Amino acid sequence: MSRYFSKAQKTYSHLKSFTRSSYGGSFNYKPYLYTTLSMGALLATQKYFKIQTATKAEMNALYIDKQRLKQMFELISDEITVYHFYDSQNPLHDEFNQLNSYVLKEACKKNCAEIASIDINELDPHEESKLMHATKMNKAQIKAQSAPVLVLKSNCSFKTIDNKVVNGDEENFRVYLRNLTRSQHVTSINELSAALKNNKSLNDCCVAYYLPLREGQDHKKAISEFEERNIMVFNLLKGETENIAVITDEELAQKCKLEPSKFYAYFKPSYINGFENLVDKDLNVEYLQAYEGICRDEFVPNYDYLSSDEFLGSIGDHENMFTEKLISEHFDSAFERTTTTEFLLNPNFESRWESDEADVPQCFIYIPDEYMKKYIFEIKNALEDYKGSFEFIYTNNYSVANKYLFLDEFPDVMPFFVIVDKSKKIPVRKLTDEPIKNFEDVIVDSENVPEGTPFYYTKYKEPIFLSNLTQEIEKFLEKYLEGKMTHYYQTEKMVQYTRVKEICGDTFKREIVNNPKVEQCIIEVFKHDCPSCMYNGKVFNAFSRKLEKNGILNQLPCFRLAIDNKIPYLGSFAYSPIYFFLKKEDGKVTEISIIDIPVKYEQFKSKLIEYTGIEKLKEINLVPKFQVKYHFQQEDLKPGFDIDQDLIDKAKEDEEQKKKEEEEKKPKNIEK
Numbered sequence: 001m002s003r004y005f006s007k008a009q010k011t012y013s014h015l016k017s018f019t020r021s022s023y024g025g026s027f028n029y030k031p032y033l034y035t036t037l038s039m040g041a042l043l044a045t046q047k048y049f050k051i052q053t054a055t056k057a058e059m060n061a062l063y064i065d066k067q068r069l070k071q072m073f074e075l076i077s078d079e080i081t082v083y084h085f086y087d088s089q090n091p092l093h094d095e096f097n098q099l100n101s102y103v104l105k106e107a108c109k110k111n112c113a114e115i116a117s118i119d120i121n122e123l124d125p126h127e128e129s130k131l132m133h134a135t136k137m138n139k140a141q142i143k144a145q146s147a148p149v150l151v152l153k154s155n156c157s158f159k160t161i162d163n164k165v166v167n168g169d170e171e172n173f174r175v176y177l178r179n180l181t182r183s184q185h186v187t188s189i190n191e192l193s194a195a196l197k198n199n200k201s202l203n204d205c206c207v208a209y210y211l212p213l214r215e216g217q218d219h220k221k222a223i224s225e226f227e228e229r230n231i232m233v234f235n236l237l238k239g240e241t242e243n244i245a246v247i248t249d250e251e252l253a254q255k256c257k258l259e260p261s262k263f264y265a266y267f268k269p270s271y272i273n274g275f276e277n278l279v280d281k282d283l284n285v286e287y288l289q290a291y292e293g294i295c296r297d298e299f300v301p302n303y304d305y306l307s308s309d310e311f312l313g314s315i316g317d318h319e320n321m322f323t324e325k326l327i328s329e330h331f332d333s334a335f336e337r338t339t340t341t342e343f344l345l346n347p348n349f350e351s352r353w354e355s356d357e358a359d360v361p362q363c364f365i366y367i368p369d370e371y372m373k374k375y376i377f378e379i380k381n382a383l384e385d386y387k388g389s390f391e392f393i394y395t396n397n398y399s400v401a402n403k404y405l406f407l408d409e410f411p412d413v414m415p416f417f418v419i420v421d422k423s424k425k426i427p428v429r430k431l432t433d434e435p436i437k438n439f440e441d442v443i444v445d446s447e448n449v450p451e452g453t454p455f456y457y458t459k460y461k462e463p464i465f466l467s468n469l470t471q472e473i474e475k476f477l478e479k480y481l482e483g484k485m486t487h488y489y490q491t492e493k494m495v496q497y498t499r500v501k502e503i504c505g506d507t508f509k510r511e512i513v514n515n516p517k518v519e520q521c522i523i524e525v526f527k528h529d530c531p532s533c534m535y536n537g538k539v540f541n542a543f544s545r546k547l548e549k550n551g552i553l554n555q556l557p558c559f560r561l562a563i564d565n566k567i568p569y570l571g572s573f574a575y576s577p578i579y580f581f582l583k584k585e586d587g588k589v590t591e592i593s594i595i596d597i598p599v600k601y602e603q604f605k606s607k608l609i610e611y612t613g614i615e616k617l618k619e620i621n622l623v624p625k626f627q628v629k630y631h632f633q634q635e636d637l638k639p640g641f642d643i644d645q646d647l648i649d650k651a652k653e654d655e656e657q658k659k660k661e662e663e664e665k666k667p668k669n670i671e672k
Helices: 002-023 031-044 056-061 066-074 091-111 139-144 170-180 189-196 219-229 231-240 250-255 285-292 309-317 324-334 349-354 369-386 398-404 469-481 508-513 531-549 601-612 615-619 624-632 645-665
Strands: 080-085 118-123 149-154 157-161 184-186 205-210 244-247 263-267 296-301 335-339 362-366 391-395 416-427 455-461 501-503 520-526 558-562 578-585 588-595
Touching (some): 184 219, 189 205, 189 244, 219 231, 231 244, 231 263, 231 324, 309 324, 349 362, 349 391, 349 398, 362 398, 369 469, 416 469, 520 601, 531 558, 531 624, 578 601, 601 615, 624 645
Parallel strands (some): 080 118, 362 391, 501 558, 520 558
Antiparallel strands (some): 080 149, 149 157, 296 335, 362 416, 416 455
């Protein structure tokens, strides 16, 4: 137990030295002594409280520097409110909250009294507050932080204070300050192109505008007065981006093709907005964008709407806070667009997933850049006829997509499409509820679900293959529109039923070479992060089940071996997947041959018939794409699933294709 209290004593020493240096010796640390020592007891019972002792450097990083806090406040001339979000159920949060609150109050009282009226509010996410929504924070995000979250409110808009930036590098802090409240003053094309480089993701944008100056007018004062007069406009813009640039030089504005009274939103040129010809080229794309004015929207404020009772009333309903919901509801009405960049797909993946507002079913798409680049035209062709039926939302960011979707269900080589219908909900059922016979019986209209009831939105998903991608996407969308899909519950990676036995270097001899029951076999060599291995492995699993169903698995057992294993009989593995046919005579290996992969099923089967002489293999047919689809739809996990269902579905598909071709051959009736 003593080692826990020694940790607490160490923490106490850090607190003592830290508070003296931070508060100039004026802060009384004794009230925290008892709490700090009590942490020793808490550490002794870590099965209940997961608390770690912070080092002095770690603790210092959690506090905001007083002088830099003053610099932030100096930029703001109106009222400032600091919201201090902390998790009251996290003991360390509670400690840091008390200390940080003191820093804030002292900094405001001593250094900022003449600058502005500053109000500090401590808010616990366990208490209901509209501010959680306004600041784009949620309980989970706050709980995940190692310390309380500070949010600055000025002119009804919000800015999360990033302690690492504020306490860190001087240059980064200078840029942070510049973007905190006012727009960046741009004096050259190079500076504008540098601002455009901040468009890191597909849904980022940089807004620029031209403000003409009178002769002798100070640009700082002019920008400040203009943005004060148009505070509603800039609060809406800051809800979309913190990257706002202003040009005051007439010649530069003409070079950049900017006109007064207009705003210009620059987007990152990409495959989804018609500028795929600029992606992955050896070009300074941002400079070209700034000079030529490409990939940007042009819009002017609708001042009549901004002063209307409807808009002002809505601000009042949101307690004078420009929340994400308020901005999304009114942005399009508050501005009139004169030029618009056409987006094939909406890049606002996170906000659209979390929003409850959707007029049509939403199709969320994740495709890595390397495949998007190759298949963009097939995707465009597939989606063209469905723009009115779906809202298509896309991200190329794995972390963003994986936050909402379990991507490991599908190989990386496959596009990930999920349809979410927010007009339908599935209320969470109690464990004591009667079992349901028909799944559709629990789906209800969203408007009929009482407020506060936990629910799922209905979600629909199927694997989509890159071969014949346009047709695959169209079939997926049509199947949903025809009502032939059922809701899926997100799950961890599923284990497919198989008769393939896994082996390694240690068991290779025992299971194959020295096993008298094995006279010939198939060996799969795979790599864990190989998409082709994943896909072929699913087909190989299905093949092993077909061998079992036809009574010949004992004549041709199947094995699986990771590429990391070193097997003298097989040599080195230069690639994956590899499929070997191995044959023995009198207990000795006499033949090892490489055969085709299972996805090329006819060649795969042909070689096996040739090498094994098993005539019954001719009767075993398999359709790879159907078997993979059954796995991802979890159909092959259902009791009584027939492994030969692929042959039935293939026959149906062939029949439908035949009818379609016959229809196309019929002469068309042309009205005169």
